[in-house]
Amino acid sequence: MPTPTDPRPAAPAAPRARRPAAAWRRELAEAFREPAELCRYLGLDSGLAAEAKASTAGFPFLVPRGFAARMRRGDPADPLLAQVLPRAAETRAVAGYAADPLDEHRFLAGPALVRKYEGRALLLVTGGCAVNCRYCFRREFPYAESGATRHGLAAALAAIAADTTLSEMILSGGDPLLADDDQLAGIVEALDAMPHLRRLRIHTRLPVVLPSRVDDALVAVLAGSRLAKVVVIHANHPAELDDHVAEAVRRLASLPALVLNQAVLLRGVNDDEAVLRRLSERLVEIGVTPYYLHLLDRVRGAAHFDVPAADALALHAELLASLPGYAVPRVVREVPGERSKTGVG
Ligand SMILES: *Cc1c(COP(=O)(O)O)cnc(C)c1O
């Protein structure tokens, strides 16, 4: 069907005509899936590509072209590249780094539902992402076993309907916005019909790595909901936030939705006061409030990103001194078994 902005006249309805894939789906299909392609595109040494190829360790390489376009050509230390390019260090076993560092298994409250905190729970809508971040704490999460499937979702929705202590549902994943609009609409409608729910929160990196996902169809799905909306995006470096991201945020904010950012403190990416300050300033400029700065979760393969807690504290103190209070994210780590994220400092 033509969208309201589509100038073409409506074509006669063909029997069993397939809807054309949305622009964001086509962009995702064209994402870099081979390190050699991305290295060639950036003018980087093929040795780096070979190292990446040998180090993906079961967590595939995946980078949308629009995200790669924000990387500096010819710079192997680019902070966006560092988040997505597998390095040999990933394959080294390091004591204290595990497959499921947050013990999420223990908190599966039924299929696809993670329940740790009072009043709010995570629904794992899909296991897929549009970018594979090498530091991701769910890089080894067994989505299939956790029930993040259509069948599992139905069971999770029944559990949410039965638990009247919940007031907020968080759509998570993977990246929940990788789900089709029809599937999202089904979930949102089901949640809308549960009187105990007041807020819908979405944890997504798509507005940053694939901003075309925030299209008219998605906005329509969300605008139809009675729930108060909160969208938590994920950017770690100011260079991620180009004008396309600003436009995606503007569309979300106009729902209206409260738009927040969570970042992960990563060695070689943003463990620097000036970078974190520019990240906060750029977020505020495009209408996003910095929410959390997470210490790295100790997932196997990510030890080379770790920043010691003492350094995190020093960075936080510098940010407090140089930024308005609302632009300073809370520095947190996740401690399994605690009643909330744990503040550091
Ligand atoms: C982080 C998290 C939340 C949300 O916590 P907030 O502090 O409200 O942002 C909820 N559930 C789980 C399982 C989480 O890991």
Ligand code: SF4
């Ligand atoms: S987008 Fe989020 S869930 Fe997906 S790989 Fe990156 S950090 Fe992990």
